[in-house]
Amino acid sequence: MGEFDLIARYFTRPTPNAALGVGDDCALLQPGPGMQLAISCDMLVEGRHFLSTVDPGKLGHKALAVNLSDLAACGAKPLAFTLALALERADEAWLAPFSRGLLALADLHGCELIGGDTTRGPLNICITVFGEVPAGQALLRSGARAGDDLYVSGTLGDARLALDVFRGTQSVPAAVFEQARARMEQPTPRVALGLALRGIAHAAIDVSDGLLGDLGHILDASGVGAVVDTSITINLIAACQDSTRVTALFDADTQLGYVLAGGDDYELVFTAPASKRDAVHAAAEQAQTPVTRIGHIEAQRGLRLVDAQGRPVSVQHLRSFDHFA
Amino acid sequence: MGEFDLIARYFTRPTPNAALGVGDDCALLQPGPGMQLAISCDMLVEGRHFLSTVDPGKLGHKALAVNLSDLAACGAKPLAFTLALALERADEAWLAPFSRGLLALADLHGCELIGGDTTRGPLNICITVFGEVPAGQALLRSGARAGDDLYVSGTLGDARLALDVFRGTQSVPAAVFEQARARMEQPTPRVALGLALRGIAHAAIDVSDGLLGDLGHILDASGVGAVVDTSITINLIAACQDSTRVTALFDADTQLGYVLAGGDDYELVFTAPASKRDAVHAAAEQAQTPVTRIGHIEAQRGLRLVDAQGRPVSVQHLRSFDHFA
Incomplete structure (x- = not known):
């Protein structure tokens, strides 16, 4: 199978x-009147x-999901x-499921494959x-204001x-592993939530490198600080939400580490004015996506972790993911 | 140097x-009213x-040049x-020249780095x-019509x-090699020519896999055939244009092979109605880019190579580049 057969068979739809899709030197795309094109790229x-x-099908899903997650974080459709x-070689046993997984998620979001390279x-x-997003309505990292509530969608750390189980540095019951593995291999981009938060959220980012690191980007870009309640966040890991289990899976520090610095979550962390709590909950309901209020934004720069009583919590051992660190 | 330092130091400008560049989840781009966005991707x-x-600087140039060449082939600005x-590692001795070469070509074309991934x-x-290109004015592969003249810009095969000299399968004088090497390492995207051909050319493509193969895409997409005069094309290789040289560098078959199937040329092959020859020459002059008329389009499908007397020329040994063949 040659390059052009491969493209025709698996990637032409x-x-x-689009005004023009796969098969010319360029694809042609024309956003609607007054619309801006939101563009993101992940390798x-x-x-x-x-x-x-x-599994190649899950990889196809994930490759697009992490990109859709960036659109979600901007509130773009x-x-x-x-x-x-x-590719090392044109292997149909890999290409067929990869393209199926990729295009199934694409279809779910009406997101068309318009071009590329092999x-x-x-x-x-x-x-x-x-x-696309109406001009001026994109959710940016720079919009957080002192007094905003701070939210995160879904679950974190799984x-x-x-990954730690795959690497052999952690061990959990099989059912817990399968649930966590699904989160790693087939993340759900929070596109509907991003769209529902237009005009409500002040700032948003998706959690790819870990909550603390990605929240840090909002704080830096907005010139503000945040207080995060670890007594709430510690319970955001789905693996530890099974109330029938008698013993804890990990010690509290490990559990908190997963949630705060795990990465690869593709949830949205966002801020919204306290006056819009009802609107946030309505948006979450509309998007059928749980959100949890985990803290608030303050004028004082920096990120402060506190316990349920507001006392400082130290997590100096935690760091966000950096590809070159 | 971490990932974010690397982006800030070398790739943030x-x-x-753009409405929004590097540093958020998405970049934001808004084409002008009535404009379509032409999009292309090369790896x-x-x-x-x-x-x-x-040389990393030349690589930076080439990586963008091959993409700009696709815009040129569509007549997009x-x-x-x-x-x-x-990257295997964040090596500043590589990143600094790479980004310089990349951004120098970007500046030359007013093409901004708005985002990405490392x-x-x-x-x-x-x-x-x-x-961007006005809606309906993009040069497509599908626009060739019987009776069109067939042109190619610049030189081919060098x-x-x-590459053959690098691989040791060919040998030429040092000055010839340096000239050819510059063509391989720092191709010139024919952006100005593509823009000047809007409203004149019927169809266009850039030559990346070789003249015959890429012209074949125009013929397939347009449902037409072509006659190409090999007595003209054979002289398009710059390495053989030195009139002071007494002996030929290669036999005629080898020379023709370079021109017709060499690849990596990033010239434009395009068709235009015979009634627009003056307009084509004016466009070439405006773009300061030489163009050569190498044949014409016919209704009968297929690609026919002929000599100066119109007799068939056989080149069955030639084939276009295919990454998976």
Whole structure:
């Protein structure tokens, strides 16, 4: 199978959103009047972003999911994406499930594959995704204001837990592992929540490197600080939410570490004015996505972790993920 | 140097074209009223698209040039690009010249770096480029009509010649090699020509895999055939244009092979109605880019190579580049 057969067989589909899709030098996309195009790009490398043993269909899902998550964090509606793929060889047993997983998630979000590139090389998946958002309504990292509530969607830390189990540095019951593994391998981009938070949230980011690190980007960009209640966040890891279990899976520090610095979660952390609590809850309900209020924004720079009584909690051992650190 | 320092130091710059550049979950781009966004994506892998010994500054140039070439082939004006980069390590001695070469070409075309991704992994450079073109005016592969003249810009075959010299399968005088090497390592995207051909050319593509293969895409997409005069094309290789040389560098078959199937040329092959020859020449002059008329389009499908007397020329040994063939 040659390069052009491969593209025709696995990656060429109708593109009603785009003026022109796969098959020319460029694709053509025309955002609606008054719309801005939100653009994001993520590159996934074997051994860094996924294990070589991962099911190709799940990998196809994840490669697009992490990009859709960036659109979600901006409150942008997915339109289209390009896929650049380096493969060791044109292996149909890999390409068929990979493209199925990829395009199933794409269809779910009405996000069309409009172009890309294929080449031989060490496995590398690079997706650039395009969404649209009314001019001026994108959720930015820079919009947080003192007094805002601080929220996070869904659960945190399970993806990292699964990775630790794969690496053999952690051990959990099989059912817990399977749940955590699904979170690692098939994250759910919070697109509906991002759209529902337009006009409500002041600032948003998606959690890819870990809650503390990604929240830090909001704080830096907004020139503010935050207080986070660890007595709330510690329970955000799904693996520890089984009330029928008699013994804790980990000590509290380990559990908190997963939640605060796990990474690969693809949840949204966002701020909204305290006056909009009802609107936030309505948005969460509309998007069928749980959100938890975990703290608030303050004028004083820095990130302060506190317990239920407001006393400082130290987590100096935690750090966010950095690809070159 | 961590991931965020690396991005800040080498890849963060002002972005007057974009509503929002590097540093949020998404970049924001708003094409002008009535404009379509032309989007293309190319992935460059060490050993496939460039040699490990290449100067990083030249590689930075080439990585963007091959993408700008796709915009040129659509007649789109460059606006912005994203860069995803997998690196074995954050090596400043590589990053500094790479980013300089990349951004110098970007500046030349007013094409802004608006976002991207960096990760650790086998060296891989994936650029997605954005240009704008008035709706309906993009040059497509599908527009060729019987009776059109067939043109190609610049010179062909020198990049492949340089590669063969690097591989040791060909030998040429040092001055010839340096000229060919420059064509391989620092191709010139024909952006000005693509813009000047709007409203004149019927169809266009850029030559990346070789003239015959890429022209074949125009013929397939347009449902037409072409006649190409090999007595003209054979002289398009710059290495053989030195009139002071007494002996030929290669036999005629080899020379024709470089021109017709060399690849990596990043010239434009395009068709235009015979009634617009003056307009084509004026566009070439305006763009300061030489163009050569090499044949014409016919209704009968297929690609026919002929000599100066119109007799068939056989080149069955030639084939276009395919990453998975």
